Amino acid sequence: xxxxxxxxxxxxxxxxxxxxxxxxxxxxxxxxxxxxxxxxxxxxxxxxxxxxxxxxxxxxxxxxxxxxxxxxxxxxxxxxxxxxxxxxxxxxxxxxxxxxxxxxxxxxxxxxxxxxxxxxxxxxxxxxxxxxxxxxxxxxxxxxxxxxxxxxxxxxxxxxxxxxxxxxxxxxxxxxxxxxxxxxxxxxxxxxxxxxxxxxxxxxxxxxxxxxxxxxxxxxxxxxxxxxxxxxxxxxxxxxxxxxxxxxxxxxxxxxxxxxxxxxxxxxxxxxxxxxxxxxxxxxxxxxxxxxxxxxxxxxxxxxxxxxxxxxxxxxxxxxxxxxxxxxxxxxxxxxxx
Amino acid sequence: xxxxxxxxxxxxxxxxxxxxxxxxxxxxxxxxxxxxxxxxxxxxxxxxxxxxxxxxxxxxxxxxxxxxxxxxxxxxxxxxxxxxxxxxxxxxxxxxxxxxxxxxxxxxxxxxxxxxxxxxxxxxxxxxxxxxxxxxxxxxxxxxxxxxxxxxxxxxxxxxxxxxxxxxxxxxxxxxxxxxxxxxxxxxxxxxxxxxxxxxxxxxxxxxxxxxxxxxxxxxxxxxxxxxxxxxxxxxxxxxxxxxxxxxxxxxxxxxxxxxxxxxxxxxxxxxxxxxxxxxxxxxxxxxxxxxxxxxxxxxxxxxxxxxxxxxxxxxxxxxxxxxxxxxxxxxxxxxxx
Numbered sequence: 001x002x003x004x005x006x007x008x009x010x011x012x013x014x015x016x017x018x019x020x021x022x023x024x025x026x027x028x029x030x031x032x033x034x035x036x037x038x039x040x041x042x043x044x045x046x047x048x049x050x051x052x053x054x055x056x057x058x059x060x061x062x063x064x065x066x067x068x069x070x071x072x073x074x075x076x077x078x079x080x081x082x083x084x085x086x087x088x089x090x091x092x093x094x095x096x097x098x099x100x101x102x103x104x105x106x107x108x109x110x111x112x113x114x115x116x117x118x119x120x121x122x123x124x125x126x127x128x129x130x131x132x133x134x135x136x137x138x139x140x141x142x143x144x145x146x147x148x149x150x151x152x153x154x155x156x157x158x159x160x161x162x163x164x165x166x167x168x169x170x171x172x173x174x175x176x177x178x179x180x181x182x183x184x185x186x187x188x189x190x191x192x193x194x195x196x197x198x199x200x201x202x203x204x205x206x207x208x209x210x211x212x213x214x215x216x217x218x219x220x221x222x223x224x225x226x227x228x229x230x231x232x233x234x235x236x237x238x239x240x241x242x243x244x245x246x247x248x249x250x251x252x253x254x255x256x257x258x259x260x261x262x263x264x265x266x267x268x269x270x271x272x273x274x275x276x277x278x279x280x281x282x283x284x285x286x287x288x289x290x291x292x293x294x295x296x297x298x299x300x301x302x303x304x305x306x307x308x309x310x311x312x313x314x315x316x317x318x319x320x321x322x323x324x325x326x327x328x329x330x331x332x333x334x335x336x337x338x
Numbered sequence: 339x340x341x342x343x344x345x346x347x348x349x350x351x352x353x354x355x356x357x358x359x360x361x362x363x364x365x366x367x368x369x370x371x372x373x374x375x376x377x378x379x380x381x382x383x384x385x386x387x388x389x390x391x392x393x394x395x396x397x398x399x400x401x402x403x404x405x406x407x408x409x410x411x412x413x414x415x416x417x418x419x420x421x422x423x424x425x426x427x428x429x430x431x432x433x434x435x436x437x438x439x440x441x442x443x444x445x446x447x448x449x450x451x452x453x454x455x456x457x458x459x460x461x462x463x464x465x466x467x468x469x470x471x472x473x474x475x476x477x478x479x480x481x482x483x484x485x486x487x488x489x490x491x492x493x494x495x496x497x498x499x500x501x502x503x504x505x506x507x508x509x510x511x512x513x514x515x516x517x518x519x520x521x522x523x524x525x526x527x528x529x530x531x532x533x534x535x536x537x538x539x540x541x542x543x544x545x546x547x548x549x550x551x552x553x554x555x556x557x558x559x560x561x562x563x564x565x566x567x568x569x570x571x572x573x574x575x576x577x578x579x580x581x582x583x584x585x586x587x588x589x590x591x592x593x594x595x596x597x598x599x600x601x602x603x604x605x606x607x608x609x610x611x612x613x614x615x616x617x618x619x620x621x622x623x624x625x626x627x628x629x630x631x632x633x634x635x636x637x638x639x640x641x642x643x644x645x646x647x648x649x650x651x652x653x654x655x656x657x658x659x660x661x662x663x664x665x666x667x668x669x670x671x672x673x674x675x676x
Contacts, residue, residue, distance in 0.1 A: 152490035152582035154492065172514070176510070197615060201613045204636060206638065236573075237531060242571075244490035255542075274539045277535060279535060281531055282531055282532055295569065297544060299567050302567070307567055311532075
């Protein structure tokens, strides 16, 4: 049981769902404090029948806080996380800032719960597109060792926050009305369109979002030899990231081997009946916590490949749910150790 | 110069664009005849300032016709194409029915123009998702021999005809209005959603659309050893198919080798400036005849791979334009031979 938990970024797209999760999962805590930048201070947020006022995120805000769950931009996390650690809190951070820091564990509870050991106050939650992929890959890796992953993503606009979804709707409404749309959140109109760039140019023609899928996957799965070739694409879908994944393993797996492994895996739900037209789709996964897998088939272009389709709610398992699960994991680990 | 050309399926999504192309390209013909099933007989279609009445598609309709361009369902083509051949016409057919027939050349003029030789009256135009891919792959194959292709598609609703686009708009309008949408053309709602199935189940978990990309690619590129692993997905985009392609070649190519090959290739336009946020997108390719390529980069997961993003108007190069280009090619070849 945590005494006091602080939530940083409660009014954002992910923060709202963290609040829902803390309530619906009956998260073990006595008090909740909400912190945000000056702009949101004084806002009132409903939680479990109470009204909580947002307080200022500043160096002294973390006194007597056990746990911080934070969903903020990278630069905000870079500044406040050391304040919280200094005050003795543990920070579960959803930003990208700390993920690749060697002293910071990067955790997906179904995949590498043991890696929380020896944290120094900050535990990072991965990028949304990585989280759902590693949840699906982990059982295959354990059984047959993943060597290479070729992944093409179909990422929802909510990955860019509430503003992303508003822009999707505006773009579509203006297009249907024959009006010109001027994008702000995205670089190009997203309605009836696809944008094959998420993040900025990072490494030899790959974007920052794509390189997160390379580096974070290796760190979470604890295998620096896993090769990943990602292509990240924004699609006109509001919620739910989808991924077309081809995975090559050291030992061959049949499609039915892979299906059994997925079915037995924690956090994975298999929906796979092509002739019955059943497979995961973003509209069906909206608001659910699991990672959904379907279209499981043998790669017909290489001997040791499995191809599959993976969908998950990017605001839930891709962000809020994973962070809350990390916090729950810490409690369980502490209980087991005592 | 053709004396009389017959267009079968002039009132469909692709047929309309064939008409536009015949006019805009000043197609070398003296007369145009329009043929369709009973339902469309008597409809009037404007062409080059004239009004042409649609006539009945029946066994005697092909008398004195030199060339037929046809965009119909498979079963319609299966029936009428032999009538046309019997009457002495050459049929350029966009349906799927004849493509894999060993006696029927499957042609993309930029890739395998020589394969028209020894046709027996029918020449097939490939599936839209295959056509744009082979136009892009051909220069790489010539330079370095393509061994394997991993492709994930992002296919527009117009691939399912005019009804597909109407359903996309209805689905989106109903979703925005909070109303229930009952899909008819697609198996699931397409607005704000993705459907990871195009066509029916065909081969070990792959759909008919996916297997077209395997078989047709081999036939057009004249290499039965090319391995293709496709995933075909319907996206809420009206016009323009996009493809995330990873190609492995026998001899290694650098990203700049690949870019040069694409730039020199007929029918390919390179848009590739990630830091300037420039790459092909469906909205920009709508109404254009070329195949657009960008995000060209070295595969970071294998030694001989190149990854790129490929977009083309599925109704144009994916269908109408390729068929008209085949007809133009036949004229050129006849002129060169005489």
